[in-house]
Amino acid sequence: xxxxxxxxxxxxxxxxxxxxxxxxxxxxxxxxxxxxxxxxxxxxxxxxxxxxxxxxxxxxxxxxxxxxxxxxxxxxxxxxxxxxxxxxxxxxxxxxxxxxxxxxxxxxxxxxxxxxxxxxxxxxxxxxxxxxxxxxxxxxxxxxxxxxxxxxxxxxxxxxxxxxxxxxxxxxxxxxxxxxxxxxxxx
Amino acid sequence: xxxxxxxxxxxxxxxxxxxxxxxxxxxxxxxxxxxxxxxxxxxxxxxxxxxxxxxxxxxxxxxxxxxxxxxxxxxxxxxxxxxxxxxxxxxxxxxxxxxxxxxxxxxxxxxxxxxxxxxxxxxxxxxxxxxxxxxxxxxxxxxxxxxxxxxxxxxxxxxxxxxxxxxxxxxxxxxxxxxxxxxxxxxxxxxxxxxxxxxxxxxxxxxxxxxxxxxxxxxxxxxxxxxxxxxxxxxxxxxxxxxxxxxxxxxxxxxxxxxxxxxxxxxxxxxxxxxxxxxxxxxxxxxxxxxxxxxxxxxx
Numbered sequence: 060x061x062x063x064x065x066x067x068x069x070x071x072x073x074x075x076x077x078x079x080x081x082x083x084x085x086x087x088x089x090x091x092x093x094x095x096x097x098x099x100x101x102x103x104x105x106x107x108x109x110x111x112x113x114x115x116x117x118x119x120x121x122x123x124x125x126x127x128x129x130x131x132x133x134x135x136x137x138x139x140x141x142x143x144x145x146x147x148x149x150x151x152x153x154x155x156x157x158x159x160x161x162x163x164x165x166x167x168x169x170x171x172x173x174x175x176x177x178x179x180x181x182x183x184x185x186x187x188x189x190x191x192x193x194x195x196x197x198x199x200x201x202x203x204x205x206x207x208x209x210x211x212x213x214x215x216x217x218x219x220x221x222x223x224x225x226x227x228x229x230x231x232x233x234x235x236x237x238x239x240x241x242x243x244x245x246x
Numbered sequence: 247x248x249x250x251x252x253x254x255x256x257x258x259x260x261x262x263x264x265x266x267x268x269x270x271x272x273x274x275x276x277x278x279x280x281x282x283x284x285x286x287x288x289x290x291x292x293x294x295x296x297x298x299x300x301x302x303x304x305x306x307x308x309x310x311x312x313x314x315x316x317x318x319x320x321x322x323x324x325x326x327x328x329x330x331x332x333x334x335x336x337x338x339x340x341x342x343x344x345x346x347x348x349x350x351x352x353x354x355x356x357x358x359x360x361x362x363x364x365x366x367x368x369x370x371x372x373x374x375x376x377x378x379x380x381x382x383x384x385x386x387x388x389x390x391x392x393x394x395x396x397x398x399x400x401x402x403x404x405x406x407x408x409x410x411x412x413x414x415x416x417x418x419x420x421x422x423x424x425x426x427x428x429x430x431x432x433x434x435x436x437x438x439x440x441x442x443x444x445x446x447x448x449x450x451x452x453x454x455x456x457x458x459x460x461x462x463x464x465x466x467x468x469x470x471x472x473x474x475x476x477x478x479x480x481x482x483x484x485x486x487x488x489x490x491x492x493x494x495x496x497x498x499x500x501x502x503x504x505x506x507x508x509x510x511x512x513x514x515x516x517x518x519x520x521x522x523x524x525x526x527x528x529x530x531x532x533x534x535x536x537x538x539x540x541x542x543x544x545x546x
Contacts, residue, residue: 066303083292083299086292087293111283113284113285114277116285116286116289122455125467151300246303
């Protein structure tokens with residue numbers, strides 16, 4: 060059973076509530092537990108007493124339905140992109156993407172690989188990039204702080220960008236995924 | 247009538263606020279046990295607000311939408327049928343009109359509604375969790391029924407008000423000291439009721455993502471969180487009334503519920519999770535046998 064309706068940007072938001080909402084969103088970031096590449100190993104220490112990401116209100120959620128953030132943790136293979144699209148579109152708005160590592164920016168050490176995407180921003184909207192190969196947990200926390208700052212300022216609007224430019228993203232996604240069998244939008 | 251409605255509203259909102267605060271404290275305590283700093287005290291309020299204001303585009307059927315309301319109704323039902331403060335005539339809610347059996351019915355009403363909603367979501371993990379949850383619920387229901395039998399046989403009443411009034415002659419008249427085995431049995435059944443380890447087989451993130459609420463998001467999830475907080479406080483008040491002499495004032499109520507709430511937190515922090523059959527076997531035999539000891543003491 061699929062919903063054929065495409066997503067819309069809600070226009071009934073009042074500015075005063077938007078500020079309060081953004082404060083709450085920034086201080087309660089729930090992350091989808093989905094590791095796409097080798098960077099996922101750097102996310103584990105964030106749970107531990109050494110880095111403790113829960114003190115910033117960041118928590119892992121085992122289902123995309125309840126998450127706000129999707130972390131593309133390192134290189135993204137074409138095969139994984141399909142899953143990433145499904146997961147990202149199942150997350151309810153507003154949603155954010157943090158991309159870890161050089162691979163998500165320019166392909167990194169896999170720049171000439173036949174099955175690794177080089178510039179992630181062409182396929183899904185990235186709000187924050189964290190560079191490094193791999194970025195250490197401190198760098199990831201720094202990335203989260205940057206995302207929090209952007210959300211508080213109302214500038215983390217990658218999800219709106221995705222809705223507005225869905226055709227552009229779909230075109231790019233379909234270029235690399237040869238066996239495209241996804242619905243119009245993965246609700 | 248206006249007074250009753252006002253009383254019900256105030257009680258429900260206050261219980262929700264207290265439940266969320268207790269949840270925040272529990273997250274902090276758990277973090278400290280892990281050697282972490284942990285989230286803010288107000289983290290649960292922030293999470294709830296964020297969820298409430300998040301967009302939702304998921305529809306899985308009528309029961310899917312109704313389940314969180316069932317959960318809230320179950321929690322509020324238990325809370326409003328239980329006397330909060332001994333002898334308080336201002337906030338009485340409906341504590342005179344329900345006995346222990348009705349309260350127990352309400353306790354399972356919320357869980358059953360939740361099960362139907364999760365089933366309607368169609369997610370395989372939700373269905374596995376529901377089957378686990380109902381199996382576990384029927385096993386701790388047996389133990390809890392044995393505990394209720396002890397109270398009914400010992401005090402010759404099922405009215406919660408009369409049970410509380412029977413414990414007003416000093417600390418030694420508390421059912422904790424009159425029926426210690428039944429109290430221990432009840433505290434053991436309190437763990438699965440709060441979905442605490444080692445009985446956390448329903449919400450088992452590492453096994454069945456998050457169980458029944460796997461498909462729930464945004465506003466519906468916020469209702470579910472509220473229902474859980476409300477339900478938690480309702481069960482705490484019920485247990486305080488049944489075994490710990492009730493509450494003589496608001497401060498006493500807050501202290502007693504707080505201390506009782508800490509019990510599953512500490513147990514949760516040091517135990518791993520049972521498998522489903524281990525949990526059911528344990529709940530069938532251990533607390534039921536403990537309650538049976540007190541029942542035999544009363545009969546002899």
